Amino acid sequence: MRHAMITAGTKGLGLKVTEAFLAAGYRVTVTYLSDEERAKALMETWGEHRVHIVQADVTKRDDCKQLVDAARSFAGRMDVFIHNAGPYVFEKKKLIDYSESEWNDMIDGNLTSSFHLLKEVVPIMREQQFGRIVFYGFQGANNAPGWIYRSAYAAAKVGLVSLMKTISIEEAAYGITANMVCPGNIMGEMKEATIAEARQHSDHNTPIGRSGTGEDIARTVMFLCEDNADMVTGTVVEVTGGVDVIHHYR
Template sequence: MRHAVITAGSKGLGKMVTEELLKKGCSVTVNFRSDLARINELKEEWKEYGDRIQFVQGDVTKKEDIKYIFTQAMERFGRIDYLINNAGPYIAERKKLVDYTDDEWYEMVEGNLSAVYHFLKLTIPVMRKQKFGRIITYGFHEAEHAPGWVYRSAYGAAKVGLVSLTKTVALEEAEHGITVNMISPGDIVGEMKELNIQEARKMQDPNTPIGRPGSGEDIARVIAFLCDEDSDMITGSVISVAGGVDVVNKFRQVQHQSLNIIE
């Protein structure tokens, strides 16, 4: 039985990825940071998968917590086939680089870039022994082109660095049967993160070229495909799941429109 470690796998996009892999017969170690009430809800919701799932508390910005998550997965299931780096701190408030505190900057870098490094150091040796592994990171639309992202300097810098790390490790580990790819979700927010595609198709979104909002299932389906044994030809790729939305430039366009109105 394949085993997946999914960081922040109890809410939002992570929850949908967890559910998708459980349905495909995998066992899953779900990492969560603090919401115990949510975990109790999921234990009831997913009780049919009780023998194939465990919940491990930990903060991915802390190296010792990452080691604990890894150790718990290995002790319970003895292997790690899929590493889904779903967790990634994000500051919703729009602020320029000079307005960030040191703590905010380091949280963005540690949570979005260094955390992946620490997980890779632990899991890659396991995957090498198995001669199989699927690693997924998360980026943002056009991250591979290192665009400027107004008011998102810390998050953007960490994710752009993660693009290079993803591509580099994909090359380094290909000979061991390990693939490494990045998913770049579109503007999937709020309740849409935990909705399925059929529910999303009932809604209209004039800001998305395909006409509907993105959903958590859109992301989960792509990740499940990349985890398949026969998807080994896909590695070092950055795959956008955005419905055609230019997420980075959306606010810049709104900002320019506002300036034109003022003028």
Template structure:
């Protein structure tokens, strides 16, 4: 893929543009929402939920088509990810933030030997290979800009490569992603590109799209800080990492868990 663009600032402030996978609902929705509120234009990948997208088009219609772009595609398919990047750059002319929010997860608790081959490869392709394909197409654009912020998602303790019972395939792919994120942070530092990982805690159900204020009104005895994490918690952390002045923070794994111990609950 070769895209020619003029990335010079020409003395004018740049309208930052973000790509986010699975950005139409759950944690991704709150991240997309905050990016729009901060003045960014946003390209949002979704797989199949057209109802959610149509609702967002109405709810966020005041931002206009010049700020919002939806792309239907599967993160496990490399051609879809190439088209996602190409469409975004053709529409907005740049990629400043790459937020790798999507990642398949198997909720059934099962041991590694009980996984099917399809389940194993879905975890690897969706959580690791998909990020490689996005990196490969987005980083050359960021290099031309001399600016980029990349955020991947992990899980509590991923940096230390812990065993996670019943989550073997997911954990293996995310631990690999830790190394990939750190490597990219070193390789691309000279180009003004940072790469960091966010590790959400146990954020489930309605809390994925909830605000912090709402969470504070509901006691959560399972989380040491006394409330559940929310989509807003994750979005705030990502916005900090994407800030112009956060360039000293790269290769970092940031846990946003409220002190909850996710991986040891079944031991």
């Protein structure tokens, strides 16, 4: 049975991705940061043989290493790594107003954590001669745009684009692919909604006419992780419905 490791996969967008892999027959290691109740609910639904829950803070190197060790002990292999976790500063503030700790959290949680996790995950995938790695970004990240009030987060994710593309080249000979999915403006309950649910409500802010959902992201991630998706690597896939997330200057 194949195994997927998904950071922050117990709620929000991560939950829909976790559920998709479970429905496809995977065993899944999932992390949570603080919401233990949601984590337990997921395991109770699917059973401890299918779901392995690990509390981890991806901004900490030791937590990253312990996570991968625990995941390998659970399943004996590492077929898929989805890095869904990543801190975000919701308050709108210019770069000059960021504290050093806020800056460090954004860089460590979104970029440096990827380095630490890849250092642990890639050797396992090399042994298997197979692996699928997916990161998350934001609309336009592939082109390194400025994003007012989101400077630290944007800098980390744009750096991650380059890291992802480099890994996709360096590890291609081992049957490993790496890609990035960039969600649009998926908010609130839509993170855990289905496409059918979203189509029941119009969204005039999205050109396609409905909100994006967690299911949209899950479907994209699942495609990138298929065996026959090996020609798709080093790619940034935007799942936005045509919405413009970043070009708002007020």
